[in-house]
Amino acid sequence: MTQSAFGIPPGESGEAFTAAAARFFDLLKAFAAQPQPTPGQPPDWTSFAATLAGQFEQWLRAAPAAGAAFAAATGFPAGAFPGAVPIGPAAASAAPGEGTWELLMKLGQLQAQLTQHWSEIASSAAQRFMERLRAAGPTDLTPDNALALYETWVECAEEAYAASVRTAEFSRLQAQLTNTAMALLLAQRRQAEALARAWGLPTREEADALQRQIRELRQQLEERAAGSPAAAAAPRPKRKGPAKPARAVGPRARRRGARRGRR
């Protein structure tokens, strides 16, 4: 069974549900652990906010946004890239692995920037939540209240998330992460192809070239089968090889040709 980029196996709602319920319980536990406010004083939510932000950030890191998910899905957790170390003679050569270290470093930097966004989102969400709690006043922890509390928390989290991820800066970061992950994947493929060539194995590049030829041939066949006017009108490429399938050419065939010519 394939694993989703967020670690949720398709169809295995039970695990995703348990994980979400556990986080819900964490929220409630943190809420219940708050010291009772002094009568007449507003409750102090500082430590609750810090706990929430911490839990939240942890979750965000585990459930990356699409750009980071792309990096993970294409097989590039930091440090996982196989390739020659660009030192010594390898540093000067134009080997297929050239540039991959730069790409890896770039990916690391971009992921660090993403983490910064997660921290900001987590802290902003906690801040928003505290403001709503303050406005709502003291709350008993009944089942209904607990679920209402959770709904408020999700609302705050989504608001904080939307405020950050809709910015041009975040969008650019997402695209850069995706582009860097793709560039790394292609660099890895170049290395694999070099190995395949050395071992006399067919490469993706060759498979693609063949596929293109098959595609063109299929199109020509379909056009001819359909007798499309476009196909008839289209200029035929000049044939480099024989116009028809090669026929046996020998003394007997030559004699036949000569007889036909006489007739």
Added chain:
Amino acid sequence: MSEPGVQASALFIDLGARVARTLARLREARGVTVGCSARRAVWSHGKTTLYEYLPLAGVPARPGTRPLLVCFALVNRPYILDLQPDTSLVRRLLGSGRSVYLVDWGNPDEGDRLEELNDYLEQGLGGCVRHILAKHRTAALDLLGVCQGGVLSLCYSALHPDQVASLITLTTPVDFQTPDDLLSKWVREVDTGLLARIGNVPGELLNALFLSLMPFRLMQQKYVRLLTGSADRRAVEDFVRMERWIFDSPPQAAAALTQFVRWFYQENRLMRGTLELGGRLVDLKAVRQPLLNLYASGDHIVPPAACEAMGRYVGSRDYTACAIDTGHIGMYVSRKAREEIPQRIISWLEARPVGRSRRRRRPA
């Protein structure tokens, strides 16, 4: 008021019991099936299969109706439209006595990485249309395009106006760069040159993209909400069916996905009138068929403004747009999906019987 500590303990015991009950139900629901209406494959090309739904028992064929072809998106599975009997749009359409067909794009593999949008349109959708027209001995059919399938349907209707008598679009964007389109913002600077070269994109990756548009609602809240609703077997089975659909996304052929990202999201060609497919310009003004445009007012994937733009660009004189008060997925499985949406489609089609729509399609 009881002691806070006692209250909290009672709460955790209560919630713990709810979690256990829900979890047990989820485990029981593992074997749920999806897709409820009987159908048979009637045509195929490559990975694309055309299904014909069998008429419902006791529902006579309605005279004066055209066959209806449903064209779903490439990025999701079409069985969401026939997930289970009580929410099945297909079943409701069959109930109106129509012949209903569905395009299933299948699972592209590495052999399909060079498949282009035009291949999906002309060989896939076009092949389905031609098969149905030949079978029913009719000149035109009704086309229902859903989401990205709606975009393909619009293109097809523009390029082959004689084959499409009327067009219905569900959550179909035309303007891919509206300010509230987060997906569009995120892919605007993606390097499509690289995208074309990396090969097919796994469905899981697109899922990650869609889920990360609203991660807390889509990956947290919906599960916790199971605790608030009734944990009866049916509700949980419905939930699991939806989950299966959400996480069951097909891979995307590299070339087609690249073209979709570049031409639609990055260059907004459909709206700008610069889209060319197979060497032909896709002019939305050529869409003169009666057109019903249904979209969700709370859609986080295809914002309402992206769909509303359709009315400004199509050439149809018989154009009806309607916002439904739900979200993107709600268009397929919510209460609205059960009642309002099929009803709107059926009554709209019934108001445009064979003779009438043909006259309207070619205004003097």
